Amino acid sequence: DQQVKQNSPSLSVQEGRISILNCDYxxxxxxxxxxxxxxxxxxxxxxxxxxxxxxxxxxGRFTVFLNKxxxxxxxxxxxxxxxxxxxxxxxxxxxxxxxxFGKGNQVxxxx
Amino acid sequence: ETxxxxxxxxxxxxxxxxxxLRCSSQSGHNTVxxxxxxxxxxxxxxxxxxxxxxxxxxxxxxxxxxxxxxxYSSELNVxxxxxxxxxxxxxxxxxxxxxxxxLFFGEGSRLTVL
Numbered sequence: 001d002q003q004v005k006q007n008s009p010s011l012s013v014q015e016g017r018i019s020i021l022n023c024d025y026x027x028x029x030x031x032x033x034x035x036x037x038x039x040x041x042x043x044x045x046x047x048x049x050x051x052x053x054x055x056x057x058x059x060g061r062f063t064v065f066l067n068k069x070x071x072x073x074x075x076x077x078x079x080x081x082x083x084x085x086x087x088x089x090x091x092x093x094x095x096x097x098x099x100x101f102g103k104g105n106q107v108x109x110x111x
Numbered sequence: 112e113t114x115x116x117x118x119x120x121x122x123x124x125x126x127x128x129x130x131x132l133r134c135s136s137q138s139g140h141n142t143v144x145x146x147x148x149x150x151x152x153x154x155x156x157x158x159x160x161x162x163x164x165x166x167x168x169x170x171x172x173x174x175x176x177x178x179x180x181x182x183y184s185s186e187l188n189v190x191x192x193x194x195x196x197x198x199x200x201x202x203x204x205x206x207x208x209x210x211x212x213x214l215f216f217g218e219g220s221r222l223t224v225l
Contacts (some may be wrong), residue, residue, distance in 0.1 A: 004153070032211045043115070043201055043216030046156065051210075089153050093212045097144055097205055098167050101153030 002071045003027045004092050006102035014110050019077040021105050023090030026071065030092040033066060034099070035075045038087045047088075048075070114140075115217035117202050123223045124192050132220045134202030143185045144214065145177060146201040154201055160185060189222075197224045206214040 003026045012017045025033075031052040036044035050057040050064045050073070057064050063076045077084055090102040113136035124130050136143055142161045146154035156169035160179035174190040183204070189196055199221050203214035 006153075034212045036216075041218065043203075043218050044214075045216070046213050047114070048213060049210055091153075091212060095211050097142055097159060097203075097212055097214060098156050098169070099146075099154070099212050099214070100156070101146075103151065103153045 002102075003030075003100045004090055004102040006090050006105050008105060009103070010106040010108070012108045012110060013080050015082060016079045019075075019080045019084065019107055019109070021075040021077075021088050021090070021107070023073050023075075023102055024071055025073075025092050025100075027092070027094075027100070029094050030100070032093045033073050034093070035062075035064060035065070036089040036091060036101075037084075038089065038104070044089055057080070070082050077107075080107075082111050084108045085109045107109045115202060115204050115215050117217035117220050119220055120218065121221045122221075123225060125225050126192055126194060128163045128192050128224075129188065129190045130192060130222060132189075132200050132202075132222070133184065134186070134204075134217055135208070136202070136204030136215070138183055140183055140204035140206045142205045142215060142216070143179055143183075143206075144203050145185075145187045147157065148172075148199040148201060148219070149195075150217075151196075157187070191223045194224050211218070 034049040035047040087104045091099040144159040145157040148154040159167040179185040199219040
């Protein structure tokens with residue numbers, strides 16, 4: 001049972017434009033949400049997180065939005081850079097390190 | 112550079128065999144967890160160790176077992192390998208004081224079961 005879902009497996013975006021990645025979850029007990037980034041032949045790297053008491057968290061070019069009523073979160077990357085080309089995983093937890101991951105979105109930033 | 116190293120990076124086993132995967136994390140990272148990432152899927156939580164005790168397990172059978180050692184290293188053991196065990200196995204560690212879920216992942220061990 002996939003508790004965290006990422007649709008649109010791949011996204012291509014022009015350098016300098018916005019990348020928007022979406023994620024839906026089914027378990028209302030999740031209270032912490034994270035995005036991880038993965039380059040080929042490397043492990044996932046933590047990018048940004050948000051707790052369920054917030055609806056927005058920003059870190060430089062990366063912003064995560066949380067809509068609890070819709071059980072939906074999104075990651076915005078502005079402006080997109082070629083180095084952002086990677087697979088992005090959405091993850092959720094119940095306030096611990098036991099993460100439920102989505103299948104990932106491949107992002108390609110075109111120079 | 113996450114400070115988490117895994118070995119071996121690649122290995123091939125046959126069905127029914129046993130495998131041990133190893134992970135070394137940074138000093139002070141007293142929580143270690145293991146994830147299985149099948150092709151085209153996201154990582155799936157196997158189990159977590161804290162101070163050498165298992166303190167959380169995902170939906171994996173008992174033939175998946177682990178150990179954590181005082182020197183911040185850990186092992187994942189899989190007995191009676193099945194073809195579906197072919198996957199990338201990721202070790203992740205976390206120091207105290209981090210936000211929940213902020214893990215440092217190793218590069219993974221890619222296991223192929225023939």
